[in-house]
Amino acid sequence: MNIFEKIKNQLKSENPVNYNKFLKNLILDEDNSTSSHLIIKAPNIFIATYIKRKYLPKISVLYEKETGIKPNIEIITGKIKPKITNIEPIQTTTQISVLIPEYTFESFIVGPSNQFAYTAAKSVAENPGKNYNPLFIYGGVGLGKTHLLQAIGNYLKNRLNVLYVTSEQFMNEFIENIRMKTPERFHEKYRNCDVLLIDDVQFFAGKEQTQEEFFHTFNELYNQKKQICLTADRPPKKLYDLVDRLRSRFEAGLIVDIQPPELETKIEIIRKKCELNGIYLPDEIIEYIATKLDSNIREIEGMITKINAMSKILGVNEITLDFAKQALKEHIKDKKENITLEDIIELIAKEFNIKPSEITSKSRNRNIVQARRCAIYLAREFTQESTPKIATYFGLKDHSAVSHAIKSFNKKLKEDSNFRMKIEELKSKIQLKKSE
Numbered sequence: 547m548n549i550f551e552k553i554k555n556q557l558k559s560e561n562p563v564n565y566n567k568f569l570k571n572l573i574l575d576e577d578n579s580t581s582s583h584l585i586i587k588a589p590n591i592f593i594a595t596y597i598k599r600k601y602l603p604k605i606s607v608l609y610e611k612e613t614g615i616k617p618n619i620e621i622i623t624g625k626i627k628p629k630i631t632n633i634e635p636i637q638t639t640t641q642i643s644v645l646i647p648e649y650t651f652e653s654f655i656v657g658p659s660n661q662f663a664y665t666a667a668k669s670v671a672e673n674p675g676k677n678y679n680p681l682f683i684y685g686g687v688g689l690g691k692t693h694l695l696q697a698i699g700n701y702l703k704n705r706l707n708v709l710y711v712t713s714e715q716f717m718n719e720f721i722e723n724i725r726m727k728t729p730e731r732f733h734e735k736y737r738n739c740d741v742l743l744i745d746d747v748q749f750f751a752g753k754e755q756t757q758e759e760f761f762h763t764f765n766e767l768y769n770q771k772k773q774i775c776l777t778a779d780r781p782p783k784k785l786y787d788l789v790d791r792l793r794s795r796f797e798a799g800l801i802v803d804i805q806p807p808e809l810e811t812k813i814e815i816i817r818k819k820c821e822l823n824g825i826y827l828p829d830e831i832i833e834y835i836a837t838k839l840d841s842n843i844r845e846i847e848g849m850i851t852k853i854n855a856m857s858k859i860l861g862v863n864e865i866t867l868d869f870a871k872q873a874l875k876e877h878i879k880d881k882k883e884n885i886t887l888e889d890i891i892e893l894i895a896k897e898f899n900i901k902p903s904e905i906t907s908k909s910r911n912r913n914i915v916q917a918r919r920c921a922i923y924l925a926r927e928f929t930q931e932s933t934p935k936i937a938t939y940f941g942l943k944d945h946s947a948v949s950h951a952i953k954s955f956n957k958k959l960k961e962d963s964n965f966r967m968k969i970e971e972l973k974s975k976i977q978l979k980k981s982e
């Protein structure tokens with residue numbers, strides 16, 4: 547049994563209920579962890595948050611007891627990335643990364659979760675090498691980092707020499723050119739572009755030779771005022787196993803994050819994807835997919851394709867909600883079922899320091915109005931209730947008043963990053979409250 551499983555067993559014997567709820571499905575990402583840096587994968591953000599708060603110190607102590615090493619522990623969600631070894635693999639054929647024409651600024655849906663990243667990317671595309679250099683975009687799996695990076699490339703490709711590669715491709719080409727004794731070919735390619743876009747730089751971790759080469763490439767381009775844009779699944783300060791001088795270069799420009807999209811943004815993205823792929827889905831199905839599926843847009847795209855394909859195979863003329871439910875059965879986690887409007891009211895009242903009854907009252911006091919909008923927003927995000935039911939519950943005239951409240955709320959989310967953080971915290975609290 548590996549050490550991590552042993553630790554889990556120990557925690558199980560201390561509290562079997564919590565083990566079943568939170569610890570059972572944690573996996574150690576063995577391929578990417580080292581003896582002093584453990585990457586633990588949690589099935590979702592809420593379990594990850596809970597583990598961070600309640601179990602991290604304990605896991606650390608138990609690990610140190612077992613191994614004598616005090617670990618750095620990182621909790622991630624989503625898929626585990628493929629193995630990265632310190633021995634750089636030699637590959638004879640290099641995969642060429644290309645710009646996907648569909649990844650443009652126009653096809654990117656903007657909402658509070660990605661507004662900052664979008665604006666920064668657009669500004670870089672409009673003034674390459676001038677405003678923000680480098681631009682560093684980070685965020686979770688399938689949230690649109692590559693899309694934005696490529697949008698910059700597509701915007702500029704007709705007038706500048708744009709080079710888009712993944713960090714793996716950069717590394718493989720570098721090794722191949724060393725092997726073939728043609729380093730000048732590599733330098734020629736990478737040091738003579740106008741815009742260098744590198745995706746997934748977390749893969750540079752632990753690859754010292756590649757980092758060294760990239761450091762020189764970076765400096766050369768930077769000194770010539772050429773634009774460099776990078777993406778990763780985490781911010782530079784969390785790119786452990788990256789040499790400090792490279793990390794500080796990454797930190798010297800603008801760092802922007804992409805958060806999971808809010809419900810409204812998710813709905814808009816699904817609409818856009820359907821439109822681009824010539825798929826018609828009624829609004830109630832779009833809402834169903836958005837509320838039921840997690841935020842990984844790639845996964846959502848897969849589900850749209852699945853519903854469409856199934857309807858064609860089965861010769862279904864009209865896709866109904868029941869049909870969509872059937873098609874998505876295995877993929878849907880009923881995460882919203884147990885969250886009620888009362889839970890939300892209770893939480894918001896505490897958070898805004900007001901009485902629950904004030905939230906559903908007609909009061910126009912600023913703090914109460916803000917609390918009410920917040921509760922309406924969370925009710926849409928976290929409960930199964932229909933918009934008319936939410937309107938009645940909060941004493942609003944009709945469903946359009948709900949949309950108006952959410953619009954005002956989203957505006958504030960876009961404009962105020964502190965407020966955004968507060969709401970993210972509230973969201974985690976709602977989930978934790980229900981899982982405890």
Ligand SMILES: Nc1ncnc2c1ncn2[C@@H]1O[C@H](COP(=O)(O)OP(=O)(O)OP(=O)(O)O)[C@@H](O)[C@H]1O
Binds near residue numbers: 654660779
């Ligand atoms: N705001 C958005 N508007 C439109 N499409 C989006 C948006 N966000 C993500 N997508 C779509 O979701 C899919 C996944 O996005 P993308 O590949 O850019 O994610 P990523 O963050 O780079 O993920 P990974 O970490 O796995 O590399 C793409 O098809 C992309 O077009």
